Amino acid sequence: MVLGKRLQDLRERAGLSFEQAGQALDVTHATIRRMEKAEVGLKIPYVEKLLITYGITSPEEIGGFLALAREANRPGWWHNFRDVLPDWFSAFVSLEGEASIVRAYEPHYVPGLLQTGPYARAVLRAGMPHAAAEEVDRLVALRLERQSLLTRADAPLLWVVMDEAVLRRPIGGRRVMRDQIGALIEAADRPNVRLQVIPFSAGPHPAMYGPFHLFRFQLQEIPDIAYTESLVGGVYFDERDDVSTFLEALDRLCAQAAPAQSTKAILDGLRKEI
Numbered sequence: 001m002v003l004g005k006r007l008q009d010l011r012e013r014a015g016l017s018f019e020q021a022g023q024a025l026d027v028t029h030a031t032i033r034r035m036e037k038a039e040v041g042l043k044i045p046y047v048e049k050l051l052i053t054y055g056i057t058s059p060e061e062i063g064g065f066l067a068l069a070r071e072a073n074r075p076g077w078w079h080n081f082r083d084v085l086p087d088w089f090s091a092f093v094s095l096e097g098e099a100s101i102v103r104a105y106e107p108h109y110v111p112g113l114l115q116t117g118p119y120a121r122a123v124l125r126a127g128m129p130h131a132a133a134e135e136v137d138r139l140v141a142l143r144l145e146r147q148s149l150l151t152r153a154d155a156p157l158l159w160v161v162m163d164e165a166v167l168r169r170p171i172g173g174r175r176v177m178r179d180q181i182g183a184l185i186e187a188a189d190r191p192n193v194r195l196q197v198i199p200f201s202a203g204p205h206p207a208m209y210g211p212f213h214l215f216r217f218q219l220q221e222i223p224d225i226a227y228t229e230s231l232v233g234g235v236y237f238d239e240r241d242d243v244s245t246f247l248e249a250l251d252r253l254c255a256q257a258a259p260a261q262s263t264k265a266i267l268d269g270l271r272k273e274i
Helices: 002-013 018-025 029-036 044-053 059-073 077-081 087-098 117-127 133-151 164-168 174-188 240-256 260-273
Strands: 101-106 157-163 193-198 212-216 225-230 233-237
Touching: 002 029, 002 044, 002 059, 018 029, 018 044, 044 059, 077 087, 077 133, 087 133, 087 212, 087 225, 087 233, 101 240, 117 133, 117 174, 157 164, 157 240, 164 193, 164 260, 174 193, 174 260, 193 240, 193 260, 212 240, 225 240, 233 240
Parallel strands: 101 157, 157 193
Antiparallel strands: 101 212, 212 225, 225 233
């Protein structure tokens, strides 16, 4: 996405249209648009020719750009799970791994980054009743592998608001739920994790339409991105007006939820009820 935005800036600075850039590569204008939108991989010969077309002649500058393009084309760690990872969700894992802030509202389940193995297995089995055991095993492994980003040196801030229903819905049995709530209590102690619970008593709120995530990045070339999911796929939003709607809903939701300082006490009380 960063390289695509930089290519766009170079093209516009050179005063070239999509069609003119496409003529330099003997491709359609749509291909140039897709390269700039990061909808396709960046072919190194294409990138090099575009840079020259846009007036970049310094071997050092071209070489540095091409090195970044090669890095961008390198498969992520989740490529090892491509047998069970849908294409539409691989983008989510990529964004999650690059974000500096991950915010989420979850009305149904504990978010994947905070799930225990047994809880994740119960959730996946409920959503995929016909899946083979091996497929579920692989998806559980993928979910647990994703959690490593919370303990790395440059870990993002994870800020999650969960509906009270998440903690009261029995998933996997009493022991699984007790262990899961215990894991949430431990997570709440991490400096880069902020958990809030919105109780039933808070009444309606602007995020009741369903779960969603919001990703924010340190690189200025990447805008905030919102993500929602359905039974058959995910949808990503990066237009400012759309993302602002999600952001406002999250801010209002956080104001209605119990403050993060009280989350551990809430979780401990709910664990005692199980």
